[in-house]
Amino acid sequence: MTELSGLFFYLVSVLIAGGIYALLCLALNIQWGMGGLFNAGIVGFFAIGAYTSAILTTPETAKHLGGFELPIFAGLIGAAIIAGVTGWAVARICVRLKSDYLAMASIGIAEILRLVIVNESWLTNGSLGISGIPRPFGEYTAGRPADLVFLAYVWLIVLIVYLVATRLYNSPWGRSLRAIRDNEASAAAAGKNVERFRTQTFVIGCAFMGVAGALSAHYFRFLSPSATDPLLVTFLVWVMLMAGGSGNNRGAIVGALGIWALWSVTEIFTNRLPPEWATRSSFIRMLLVGLLLQYVLQKFRAGILPEKSPPLHFEDEAERPAPEK
Amino acid sequence: MKKCMTLIAAAALLGSTALAQADDTKVGVLMDITGPIASFIPPLQNAANLAVKQVNDQGGLLDGKAVAIYGDTTGSAQGAVDAAQKLANVENVPIVMGALMSGTTIAAAEAVFIPSGIVQISPTATSPAMTDMKDNDLVYRIVPSDNFQGQVLAQMVLDQGIEKVAVTYVNNDYGVGIGQTFMDAYRAAGGEIVAEVKHEEKKNSYRSELATLAKGGADHLVVIAYAGDSGGKIVKQSIEGGLFSNFVGTDGLRDELLIKDVGAEALKTSFFSSPTSPADNPAQKTLHDAFNAEYGEGADKAFVDQTYDATFLTLLAIEKAGSADRGAMAAALRDVASSPGEKVGPGEWAKAKALLKEGKDIDYDGAGGSYNFDANGDVSGLIGKFVVDGDGYKQIAIFE
Numbered sequence: 139m140t141e142l143s144g145l146f147f148y149l150v151s152v153l154i155a156g157g158i159y160a161l162l163c164l165a166l167n168i169q170w171g172m173g174g175l176f177n178a179g180i181v182g183f184f185a186i187g188a189y190t191s192a193i194l195t196t197p198e199t200a201k202h203l204g205g206f207e208l209p210i211f212a213g214l215i216g217a218a219i220i221a222g223v224t225g226w227a228v229a230r231i232c233v234r235l236k237s238d239y240l241a242m243a244s245i246g247i248a249e250i251l252r253l254v255i256v257n258e259s260w261l262t263n264g265s266l267g268i269s270g271i272p273r274p275f276g277e278y279t280a281g282r283p284a285d286l287v288f289l290a291y292v293w294l295i296v297l298i299v300y301l302v303a304t305r306l307y308n309s310p311w312g313r314s315l316r317a318i319r320d321n322e323a324s325a326a327a328a329g330k331n332v333e334r335f336r337t338q339t340f341v342i343g344c345a346f347m348g349v350a351g352a353l354s355a356h357y358f359r360f361l362s363p364s365a366t367d368p369l370l371v372t373f374l375v376w377v378m379l380m381a382g383g384s385g386n387n388r389g390a391i392v393g394a395l396g397i398w399a400l401w402s403v404t405e406i407f408t409n410r411l412p413p414e415w416a417t418r419s420s421f422i423r424m425l426l427v428g429l430l431l432q433y434v435l436q437k438f439r440a441g442i443l444p445e446k447s448p449p450l451h452f453e454d455e456a457e458r459p460a461p462e463k
Numbered sequence: 464m465k466k467c468m469t470l471i472a473a474a475a476l477l478g479s480t481a482l483a484q485a486d487d488t489k490v491g492v493l494m495d496i497t498g499p500i501a502s503f504i505p506p507l508q509n510a511a512n513l514a515v516k517q518v519n520d521q522g523g524l525l526d527g528k529a530v531a532i533y534g535d536t537t538g539s540a541q542g543a544v545d546a547a548q549k550l551a552n553v554e555n556v557p558i559v560m561g562a563l564m565s566g567t568t569i570a571a572a573e574a575v576f577i578p579s580g581i582v583q584i585s586p587t588a589t590s591p592a593m594t595d596m597k598d599n600d601l602v603y604r605i606v607p608s609d610n611f612q613g614q615v616l617a618q619m620v621l622d623q624g625i626e627k628v629a630v631t632y633v634n635n636d637y638g639v640g641i642g643q644t645f646m647d648a649y650r651a652a653g654g655e656i657v658a659e660v661k662h663e664e665k666k667n668s669y670r671s672e673l674a675t676l677a678k679g680g681a682d683h684l685v686v687i688a689y690a691g692d693s694g695g696k697i698v699k700q701s702i703e704g705g706l707f708s709n710f711v712g713t714d715g716l717r718d719e720l721l722i723k724d725v726g727a728e729a730l731k732t733s734f735f736s737s738p739t740s741p742a743d744n745p746a747q748k749t750l751h752d753a754f755n756a757e758y759g760e761g762a763d764k765a766f767v768d769q770t771y772d773a774t775f776l777t778l779l780a781i782e783k784a785g786s787a788d789r790g791a792m793a794a795a796l797r798d799v800a801s802s803p804g805e806k807v808g809p810g811e812w813a814k815a816k817a818l819l820k821e822g823k824d825i826d827y828d829g830a831g832g833s834y835n836f837d838a839n840g841d842v843s844g845l846i847g848k849f850v851v852d853g854d855g856y857k858q859i860a861i862f863e
Contacts, residue, residue, distance in 0.1 A: 146552075151552070267569070358570045358574050359570075365540035
């Protein structure tokens with residue numbers, strides 16, 4: 139019985155982490171899948187969101203800025219705003235860069251943000267980190283059932299972001315964006331303000347990345363620079379989106395869940411290797427993850443759920459007179 | 464057909480559970496195996512395996528054998544929480560040794576082990592934040608908090624009659640942790656800090672930092688950094704520039720490398736603090752001999768003693784509790800680690816098991832110290848005062 143409930147709570151934990159990654163993937167899908175913006179600095183906006191929400195919701199302490207004790211939802215909104223504003227400032231400077239140059243610039247910016255977090259200890263307590271970050275409804279739940287509440291909270295936000303992202307994708311705004319992504323010159327010729335569209339896309343994506351960061355901080359209950367590892371944020375999210383299907387919101391969620399499950403479950407297998415392999419099993423696991431990712435990426439080149447453009451609706455088509463020849 | 468084979472292989476792997484028998488007891492070992500401190504880990508895995516092997520060679524754990532289940536934090540909070548979830552829920556371990564870095568230890572504890580009621584004992588996490596965690600008496604460590612060395616260092620400096628210092632510390636959790644507590648304790652006890660500079664690692668020149676530090680007119684410079692990195696360069700460059708000639712360092716600076724770099728003559732007025740074992744601890748030699756007999760070399764590597772001791776303590780706690788019941792672990796751990804009780808040392812599993820069977824109280828004194836936990840699950844440990852003596856260091860006093 140304990141084994142079954144244990145497996146159940148493990149599944150819950152995979153779904154919580156998978157949900158946070160799904161948010162990051164949806165955000166990246168807005169930037170890359172819809173707007174064609176190569177953001178390789180996801181971890182920077184993730185970290186801003188995480189620290190913003192942590193600072194806004196923790197009790198007062200002498201170690202870092204804080205003492206606001208706002209409700210967690212306010213923390214999430216704060217995270218979205220600060221990450222979005224930072225995204226706007228970054229976009230003002232580098233959104234005009236062509237895709238690969240934007241990638242380089244955004245890696246650099248993520249590193250700058252990380253160094254600011256490590257060094258400005260009046261703000262973030264530097265390398266010692268922020269502790270005592272509350273969970274939503276934490277005062278009513280304790281122990282392992284608290285994870286269930288948090289799971290529902292995370293997936294509610296995933297649902298909201300998914301609906302927003304789908305609405306954006308199907309809207310005229312989304313169509314213009316895809317036109318810019320596929321052919322910038324002709325979109326500009328059709329009168330679209332390319333730079334403004336790209337800035338908007340970048341800001342919206344960054345705000346959602348900030349929300350994902352904030353949820354991570356509340357999940358871990360403790361935030362230090364060890365949560366801002368680019369391998370586990372930026373690069374893993376890129377792999378998830380590529381595997382899931384860039385340009386497809388459902389694909390982004392499927393990719394996040396699938397790849398995170400792959401990442402997590404492999405350890406259960408490598409732990410069963412004979413004891414003389416014990417010191418190597420963690421490295422074998424990394425190799426295994428790499429191989430499986432190669433397989434997924436080779437097998438599904440356009441992703442598991444490839445992009446499918448929405449059908450065009452001309453509501454007044456019937457009434458409109460046939461075009462004259 | 465191919466798919467079928469893969470499935471069978473997977474099922475065989477999962478089903479084998481490392482060939483665990485029904486009577487076997489799992490113990491969780493959470494380490495930062497891949498990631499930034501990967502190079503430290505192999506001897507530490509050997510240390511944990513040695514403890515488990517000794518237990519199995521000397522009568523086993525409870526009615527079966529002990530099985531170490533590893534979790535890899537990948538050195539990040541995400542990985543730590545994920546690995547901890549697997550140890551807690553899939554493997555159902557009653558107690559966990561680890562993790563090694565403070566950041567991963569605290570994230571695993573806060574998100575997983577405290578809610579699931581699992582005792583965790585870290586061999587190396589020194590972050591002061593762990594002291595005031597609301598942990599329901601579940602989180603322990605067997606190294607003193609950074610706060611402790613900072614406070615002792617302040618006392619050491621004042622005892623020497625030095626009432627005015629300049630301070631520089633490296634910007635990571637080690638430097639900031641000790642640096643801040645040192646300054647607070649030093650000021651509180653009446654000392655004056657005329658200049659303080661936090662510096663970054665891996666720079667070539669620290670002359671501008673040193674210029675700022677020298678302005679206050681202090682004779683002594685407190686350096687909290689590593690000899691192989693910024694600490695060594697700061698000492699060297701301040702001697703070259705004639706800015707400071709008296710240094711006060713911590714265990715990071717107390718390194719033979721420093722003497723090689725600047726010479727013993729230049730350090731004769733300097734002194735250093737470092738966590739230390741009680742003088743001539745025989746338990747340490749016992750462990751090192753057993754370790755080298757098993758693995759050939761590596762017993763003197765950093766944190767081997769602490770990792771072995773922490774693993775051995777988790778196993779003793781399970782044996783003491785008499786079952787793999789999570790709820791009984793905290794009390795059992797406190798019991799086997801603290802006096803009173805009959806002394807047990809590294810490798811003496813058969814003796815410990817026999818004593819526990821008779822219902823006697825035991826007290827484990829490990830290779831790294833005697834580990835009496837306070838109310839927060841911290842240990843106080845000992846800090847030695849060292850001076851340069853020829854090519855090495857000589858301990859001239861022990862502070863508690």
